[in-house]
Amino acid sequence: MPQKFKQGEVVKLKSGGPTMTIEKYKWETGFDYSKESDHVVVCTWFDNDGKLESRPFEQDALITVDNE
Template identity: 45%
Template sequence: MESEKFKSGDLVQLKSGGPTMTIRRYDSTRHNWYCDWFDINGEHKMQTFRGDQLETVNAVKG
């Protein structure tokens, strides 16, 4: 089920590359994932993506 692919707080990235983003929530009406990230200037960004565009990022915590 698409809504179980990720959970809130998971780190993801577009399969084509780009910044590491955090899953905010799933929109079951539009079947999209809301993602948050900060750009290189520290500005908050938010966008929705289809699940097939995203992949999990393994975070290394120090």
């Protein structure tokens, strides 16, 4: 599966929620190697209290947000 996003892109969940920034594609560990995921991205955002949050998401659950 091709990677859909680049580091620094602004996205949000297709179902809504806060705008988030693509931090990186997650690293997956196998039995004899580690590789960059082609479908799981780590996103960061600030919650309502200004606290920085970070979490992995499947890239198909995200859409790009146009810069305003």
